[in-house]
Amino acid sequence: MQYIIRCMLITSSLFITRNGIAQQKDLQQLFENYYRESLKLQPLDATFLGYHEYDDQLANDISAPYIAEVSRFDEKYLRSLSSFDKEQLTPADRISVDVLKKILTRDLESRKLHLEYLPLNHFNSIPLFIGQLGSGSSAQPFKTVQDYRNWIKRIAAFKIWAATAILNMKKGAEVGTVLPKVLVMRIIPQMEALGKDDSLNAFYTPLKTLPAEFTSVQKQEVSAELGKAIREQLLPAYKHLADYLKNEYLAQATDSSGLSGITGGAAMYRYYVKYYTTTNSSPEEIYQKGLDEVSRIRAKMELIKTRTGFSGTLNEFFAFLKSDPQFMPFKTPEQVLQAYRDVYAKIKPHLPELFSVFPKADFEIRRVESFREAGQNGPSYTLGSIDGKKPGVFYVPVPDATKISTISPALEATFIHEAIPGHHFQISLQQENTTLPTFRRSISFNAFTEGWALYIESLGSRLGCYTDPYQEMGALNNEMMRAIRLVTDVGLHTGKMTREGSIAYIMANLPTSEADATSATERYMAIPGQALSYKTGELEILRLRAMCEKRLGKKFSIIKFHDALLAQGDMPLTVLEKYINDWCARQ
Structure with missing residues (x-):
């Protein structure tokens, strides 16, 4: 009987190990699927990260259909993550599961707040990122004819984004979810500068720096196509934003200095x-x-x-x-x-x-x-x-x-x-x-x-x-x-x-x-x-270092602590605390 029990325990252990390996493989595939799908949903991020399959796209991330699509995406991956037994995972995989759950739940929490009613700021927003990309000195490549045509398609997508931004700001104004006046006054000159039809506008730089290897026919075609897209789509999109902000939105903007002064602002700030x-x-x-x-x-x-x-x-x-x-x-x-x-x-x-x-x-x-x-x-x-x-x-x-x-x-x-x-x-x-x-x-x-x-x-x-x-x-x-x-x-x-x-x-x-x-x-x-x-x-981080120094005494190494802090990548502070506690115990 003892032999049978021992065999059962060994068999059970082998099953758990194999199950753990299979689960780990499935989890890695889930992570990869999540990443690839998220790049499709966020093509601008993909460009900045160096993935150029989506350089011709710009998600209309402030539109109702897009927001609904991302919500379905988040819910799908949360359901998938719940099927994994964390006890069967490696410590590194447990961290990754916790991190992904934080990302997905955080995104879902934002959906009911109508953050899309405030699509602009003067510090970082889609119009400013487009300005960087279109200058030719950022992440958007301008090396081939296809690169130029990708940018022309992205310009068309930005025109749609800009129109949606205006519609959303109008919805926000109707319910009292608006930017402070002083910020609107900062954004207006930015939009005016980016929408100015001037040879010094950075959007014309890629036309001045066409690759030498282009044939004369290619140069002529690309110049005509991009010049038309800039004049007829890109610059007017910025002009429409500037005009709306100056002639309509500014008068509806709040005199308040922060979110507490607008509808839904307190919940937004807690988020x-x-x-x-x-x-x-x-x-x-x-x-x-x-x-x-x-x-x-x-x-x-x-x-x-x-x-x-x-x-x-x-x-x-x-x-x-x-x-x-x-x-x-x-x-x-x-x-x-x-x-x-x-x-x-x-x-x-x-x-x-x-x-x-x-x-x-x-x-x-x-x-x-x-x-x-x-x-x-x-x-x-x-x-x-x-x-x-x-x-x-x-x-x-x-x-x-x-x-x-x-x-x-x-x-x-x-x-x-x-x-x-x-x-x-x-x-x-x-x-x-x-x-x-x-x-x-x-x-x-x-x-x-x-x-x-x-x-x-x-x-x-x-x-x-x-x-x-x-x-x-x-x-x-x-x-x-x-x-x-x-x-x-x-x-x-x-x-x-x-x-x-x-x-x-x-x-x-x-x-x-x-x-x-x-x-x-x-x-x-x-x-x-x-x-x-x-x-x-x-x-x-200072608290965690002090904790490690106290627990490890002379065994503490600041080099090892720094290497450990950076070894598992970025993570929420709640996840970091558990990770560093576990690392310290292993020392």
């Missing part, structure tokens, strides 16, 4: 808080954390002010940092770009002290395109293609080089955050990690992505930076800016704070100009909740 922080924290809890962090960082600023020998108050020190010519040494845009190249050279030798795994992807430093420059309030990073052919780019806006400060935002801390080893390391390593399901190699949860970048800023002194008190102050300025966001973002969108109150609060706690404080405030107004992700993510 965005959850979306961007990947936590269950309430706006009130985040607001209080922001106040605490602002107080803590001000105390550190006081210490640095004393070290520099400055005898006035902290706010007088801010005024000195804003106005003294030594902190605005630039005369030309090239000098600004070179300053960032110098920071990169300083950091490079120290990277092995914090990492043992490095990305293969190329990296470039570029100036922001002119049509986007005025709307940007600081440098940013654009990811490279998933196949590594298109490099990651650190974009620097330089509308006026003489007004670019070295400490607000800080050159060193900003480069560490946006470029290396911040976003470029984290995003590139994720894209290059072939052990992850393909869908996870190209996703981003803001709290992880931005939390990592802010966390790594805090290690600038270990990267050869912050060697003088002013750059150290600059790093604190950057951290303070992220702490302030917890206060101002929540304040703006819950009615605690007006636009003017936010601007004043920023200027009271940072050595920044009114123009920069205004630009920052309007960014928070335009993208509710996104600004919360930085500090939320950083504080969670």
Whole structure:
């Protein structure tokens, strides 16, 4: 009998193992199917990721049929995921299941909020992405005749998108779901510039740079076809947007500074808080954390002010940092770009002290395109293609080089955050990690992505930076800016704070100009909740590192901790906590 029982146990174990292997194979296929179907639904994302099968398409993602189609897609994959036994999965696969469930449920939660009634902002929206792509210097290729014809088809799709945006904004206006007036006034000149029939318009650049290998007949045909599409479809679409915004929508826009002042706005904001922080924290809890962090960082600023020998108050020190010519040494845009190249050279030798795994992807430093420059309030990073052919780019806006400060935002801390080893390391390593399901190699949860970048800023002194008190102050300025966001973002969108109150609060706690404080405030107004992700993510990573240091003692290695943080790709903070706890236990 014991022999029979033993055989039954062995047989059962083998069945479970085989079942687990079969389940794992089925799960990997599900992940791949999900990814491929999602690219079809999001062809613009596919182009930016380097998949060019859909370069001729643009999803009308604000239309009712599309929203219904995506809802069916999300529900289908949630049902499929529920059929898997998580106990039979590997730890890595369990993470991927949790991540995909978060994505699908998050998308479904948004459907009832009518986010499509607010399709535009001046910071990032489909019209601005089309402007980037059509300039010929972004992800849309212009190398073959077919590439040009793909773009012509995408132009036709954008015309439909723009018309839908106007219809949706009219629906929103009817029920009181509208943008703030001040943001509408920022969007109008962008649409006017992109719709201007001028040879300097970036949309004409691909016609000026036709590939040399094109025959004269091909050049003639492509020039005629694309020129017609630009003049008759693309530019009029932007003009219609500008005219509607200026002549009709502006008068219906809200005087409120945030979502609390519009119909459905409170529910929208709760969704965005959850979306961007990947936590269950309430706006009130985040607001209080922001106040605490602002107080803590001000105390550190006081210490640095004393070290520099400055005898006035902290706010007088801010005024000195804003106005003294030594902190605005630039005369030309090239000098600004070179300053960032110098920071990169300083950091490079120290990277092995914090990492043992490095990305293969190329990296470039570029100036922001002119049509986007005025709307940007600081440098940013654009990811490279998933196949590594298109490099990651650190974009620097330089509308006026003489007004670019070295400490607000800080050159060193900003480069560490946006470029290396911040976003470029984290995003590139994720894209290059072939052990992850393909869908996870190209996703981003803001709290992880931005939390990592802010966390790594805090290690600038270990990267050869912050060697003088002013750059150290600059790093604190950057951290303070992220702490302030917890206060101002929540304040703006819950009615605690007006636009003017936010601007004043920023200027009271940072050595920044009114123009920069205004630009920052309007960014928070335009993208509710996104600004919360930085500090939320950083504080969670710091908490997890402290936990590992305490549990592991002398066995703790910061290199191994960093490699582990980046080894499993981007994930919600709730999933990250379990992953790091498991990793720490294995050490």
